[in-house]
Amino acid sequence: MAVDIKNLNHNQLNELITKAQVRQTELRKEKVAKLREKIHAMVKAEGFSMEDVFGGTRKARRSTGTVAPKYRNPGNPEQTWSGRGKRPRWFNDALKAGKKEKDLAI
DSSP: OOOOGGGOOHHHHHHHHHHHHHHHHHHHHHHHHHHHHHHHHHHHHTTOOHHHHHOSSOOOOOOOOOOOOOEEOSSOTTOEEOSOSSOOHHHHHHHHTTOOHHHHBO
């Protein structure tokens, strides 16, 4: 199927490009599926399972829980900071006003 692209207008050319990209994606998916089937067949023929060859399930990441607050805003006791991450604005303002970290500690 030869397409003479010199005779296509802008819209026709864009449509052709879109169709070609869709087809390229379909071909890639088909190739990956065939390769996956070959790998499964090879692993099975050798008497192993996919988990034996590629490892089982991954270990779950350790979730970080909430950390107890370490500092409290004297002007508004509801505002606290654990000491992790970026310093809150109220903490920086208190330090600029002459307070020390230990003065803000809970």
